[in-house]
Each structure stands twice: as structure tokens, then as C-alpha cells.
Amino acid sequence: MWAASPAFRRQLFLLRSLSPPSPSPSPCAAALSTTTTFSSSSFGVHAMAAPVYEADAEAVVRRITPPLDRARHKGQAGKIAVIGGCREYTGAPYFAAISALKVGADLSHVFCTRDAATVIKSYSPELIVHPILEESYSVSDGERESISSRILTEVAKWMERFDCIVVGPGLGRDPFLLDCVSNIMRHARQANIPTVVDGDGLFLVTNNLSLVEHNSLAILTPNKYEYKRLVQKVLNSEVNEENASEQLTALCQKIGGITIMRKGQEDIISDGKTVTQVSTFGSPRRCGGQGDILSGSVAVFASWAQHFLLSNEYPTEKSVNSMILGCIAGSILLRKAASLAFEKNKRSTVTTDIIEFLGKSLEDICPAGH
């Protein structure tokens, strides 16, 4: 079940070919464009007016979600870590970490400050919460270097166990804490750990692009304002809605081929080569915290996609970007869950209500019995 069927390999292949038409199409793309046996919808994409294609996101979820194999043991369905949670924010890292578990990860960790840890632990006994980050107010000038070094050592000893990390939910903007998190990001990169960056992690990255530049395992998930700041900083221009996909492509290219999911009415996803979107309607409720659900879900799906593609014996499929597949899957799952939660709770829908429906949404798309 885990090995790809030929039909699916073709679907994945097409995902690679979603880039805008180039003057000299590659032989593969040319071959695909002449494959009339498969309609665009059977490939999981639908052409739109602009060169942005709607992903058949549910098909992606079904393909990358690993089968529930009885022979597997703890950890094999994913180990995720969220770097975030400070004196001010505790909800965001909890939402991201618990969402990872509810999507199907086996273990979900949070690395946060001591103040935040007690609270996050008390939200749920399911999470493993490490109270090791520090903010400036608790660190004297003389001890900054040694504490920074100790923090990195403590996170580093866990790092290689993780299939993906999420940097940013409830991180805050304390300079010392952000310095420490920069070190953690550099370490994760050296260890080839996929990294989803959201919230205050995007503030950090926008001001220090080298943290993600040329990291093909980095995913940024900016909302409207975070995207605006990123465009201003990187492209030195304003957001251009008329050429949204070209601008997103340029942005990804300029940062060296990282994956960006621009969140909005449609989630538009690119790695500088292809642009695809998910526009299934979710919910009109815009309560805070939905981005955290998304980042935690994307982390799980991206790691699943990576395992799936790495275990695929056909070299052509290995070039499919698993980070994009993770974004597509996370996007559709949140939208489905938000829709179900809104149907039940209407205007009073909050983030916890949406998390409650992650399981049913995944089950509707991809029954566990399969």
C-alpha cells in the first residue's frame, strides 16, 4: 500500500509539471501534455485562468498518508517538535503540537520557556514539553553566551529524532530568545530536518533570510501581513494581486527555492518552480489559532510525504517536492475541519472546536481501515 501505484506515480509526476509554460518545455512535460488518455482532473489538477492550478488535495492526502501497519512501533508515524511558547503566548504552540498528534503523529514535543511550559503541559498530558528556552529578562549579560550554548545543546540532543520541526507559534519577539532559535534553525538545517516556519518565526526569518535561504526543506506559511513584509523585504516591492503567482514564484526563487504557502481565501503554494493552490471553502470564522493548526498539520504531512517519496523506487518521483505535498494536504485538512466545526458551532467556533474535527476530516478523506 505504501509503494506507489503507477496511476499515482503519474499524478505525482504531474505535480512537478505545474510550473508556468516555459519557452522550451522539458521532454517530460512535453510527454505529459501529449498524454491525452488522462484528463487534467484525473491527474489531480484543474487548469485555471491564471497559471495556478487547483490541487486535487484529497488525492494528495490519500497518497502520502501512511497505512496503519500493525507491525509498526511507536514513533514510526512521525515525531514532531514545535519551537515556540514564551511568557506571553502559550496557546499557539499547544495548538500546533496537539494538531500534529490529532493528524496522526506518534509523538509531539514543544520547546518553550519555563513560564510557558507549566501552562502548555497543563493543557494536555499528551505533549512532551521542554522548559528550556529563556527570554532576555531572565538572563544577565554575562551569562548570555553560556545559556545560549546550553539551550542549543539541549535541543540538539533531541533534533535527529524529529521528522519535522515547526518554528514560530507563540515564539514572541524577544531578541535573546530569537538568537537562540536562530541557532536551533541552523542546527536543524545541518541535520536535514524539514522546518515549517510560521508566526513570529516569520518575523525572525524575514529579518534574517540566511536562516532559510537555499533550504529546500524549509516551508514558510505567511498570512496576509507576514507575506506583505516578506515581499517588501525580499523583492523590495508591494504585493501585486494581479500577478500573484508570478510574484510568489519570484519570491521563492529569490530565497533559493524554499517552499512558501501564502495563506488566504485560497492557499497558494510554490517552490519557485510550480504554483498550485487549495481553495476548498473552509469556514468564514477567522478566530486566532487556525494558522497554528495548519503549521502542525503541514509538519506531519510534509514528513509523511518525504518518507513516501524516499521509499519510492522510481527516481523521477524523487524530484517531486514533498514540502509542497505537505502544504497541500495540511491546507485541505484544516479547511475540511474548519467547515465541520463551523457547521456545529457557527459564530462561536474556536480553534479547539476545529482541532476536534481533524480526525473526522482525515477519516472522511482517507479512511484508516484502508
Add this chain to the structure above:
Amino acid sequence: MWAASPAFRRQLFLLRSLSPPSPSPSPCAAALSTTTTFSSSSFGVHAMAAPVYEADAEAVVRRITPPLDRARHKGQAGKIAVIGGCREYTGAPYFAAISALKVGADLSHVFCTRDAATVIKSYSPELIVHPILEESYSVSDGERESISSRILTEVAKWMERFDCIVVGPGLGRDPFLLDCVSNIMRHARQANIPTVVDGDGLFLVTNNLSLVEHNSLAILTPNKYEYKRLVQKVLNSEVNEENASEQLTALCQKIGGITIMRKGQEDIISDGKTVTQVSTFGSPRRCGGQGDILSGSVAVFASWAQHFLLSNEYPTEKSVNSMILGCIAGSILLRKAASLAFEKNKRSTVTTDIIEFLGKSLEDICPAGH
């Protein structure tokens, strides 16, 4: 009802005879093997290809679970203590302690560090949480001895009230804390308190086998990796799947006849004399925390089995190993509960969902009205 019926005494008797055929069977075993009136299933065991027998685990649960007698008072259905919970881990001791209550113990205590206590208390008002352990970071060199002594005194004054203790869930690996826990284990042994060792308790024991050697009231419940380390340390070899039961038997014998439940697709249980297993399918979900449910449940069942056997007037039954019965019962209960939780929650099943079904699972096997 608490006193054994003759039919059940024969069943228990057979549990003792589950060892691989020996060249000179005891007169009792020989007598049983010629008792053709009882099929193997009516004895609660089913022969398998290898010399490992499947336990009729539900029959074991029914036999050792005490009747709910109106004349009994608080504490008589069991008083359990979990030694675990540190700055890093709080979920694991909570899961173990609350599971003990949900299985049917009257009182469930947790002995943990101060940091952990506030959080564990906040998970549930049902638990009695003692914030008395300390980690190295909070203890100066000069005060180690006095603090260690104070911790032992505080735990010791409670010890004799407990029917079973669980050492290890969320214990962490702080050297000072582990030293204190070693003292607690030695004290429990002197007081003849059955002791289930899991998680970081297994790390402690693997590095200091004298803590459990020749303790017939000790149960180790290693998972795949913990078992591997134990085999490497004790037998100086690698895990041998082809001779799994022989290796497990040798391991138990080498540590002096303690009980080991090797967790996995099947839970294989031995005390160095018999090998039995529980392989009823539970759930394909491998979320962290299920081992904690198991350790808390085994603690309750082992104490029930011990009371049951001690109150049995036939000396032959007294030689049945109550620790093995506890393992069998805990294993089947977790598997049943995990199955029901998965049926409801599918991929989003987390440990709390499984705990929710402990009661129904026990009721299905052993209705309280009976």
C-alpha cells in the same frame, strides 16, 4: 466469590504448567496432561507452534478482579503509587496513575518533583500528588545526602500502604533523582511491595540490575528498544527473534526469576519458568503514552492477583505467579480499550481516548454486577 472455585483452581494450576516441556515433568504437570476432561481452551490456554502459549487473558481478568462487595471500605480495591514525573515529563505519570484508578483501584498516588507536581495535580483532582523528588539542578552538593535521606523518609512512611508501585513513567534521567529512586526501590523490596518498572525506570534498572535481581515481585515491561538494551546488558548478545521465548526465559532467569513482559505486536510474558503471550489485536495507532496505561493497569491487576492467590486456601495455587497474571490482565485490557478508542477516533486517537475506554473494556470482560 472471591474464594476460588475448583474449576478455576484447575485453570490457575495450568497457568503454572505453561513452561516448555521438560524432560522430567513434575507429578502435577503430568497429572494435568492426562486430564483429558478439560480441553486446552477450557484451561484458558491455547497451544501454539512455538513453546509460547496464548493466555486466555479474559478468563484471567475475570478470575482475579475482586467482586465489588458492599461491605468493603476505601482502599481495599487497591492503593497504587507511581514514582515518576520531573521537569520534563508530566504526562506519563498522570497516564499511569489515572489508569490505575480507571481500572478500579481506590487510591492512586504520584511521587514526583515539585515542578511536575503542580502540572500533574492540574490534570486531575482524582490523584494524590506528592511533590517530594528533586533533580540535581535544585540541589547543591552539600545538601545531597540530607535531601536524599529526607526523600526516602517521606516516601517510606507511605510505602506499606501501597499494594503495588510503578517506577519509571516520566522519571527522566537525572542522576540525583535516579539515586533517590534507587533507594525507594530498595525500600519497596524490603517491604515486599510488588514493583512494576517501565520507561526511565528500565534505564535505571538496566544499569543497576541489583535493584531487581531475585525480586519475585518485580515486573519489567520493556518496549522494543528497552528490551534490546536489557538483552545486550544482561545476556551480552543481540535480540534473537527466532528464539524469542528462549531468550526471554534466559533473561528472566539471569536476573533471578523476575517477571518480564516484552511489549510488541504480541506481549510476551515470562518469569523464567513459563512463557505466555497476549496477542489479541488492539490498535494500529502507536501514540506515545500507551505504555503508561499498561504499567498502571498491570500494577492494579498484579496486586489483585496477589490478594486473590494469598487468600486461596490450596497451597498448590499459591505457587502461581501473580505477577504474570497481572501482566496478562493488563495487556488484554489495554488492547481492548485501544481497539474501542481506535474504532471511535481512528488516526486521531490519543492516549486520553484509550483511558476513556478502560472502564467499558473491563465491564465487557467482567461485568461489575456479577
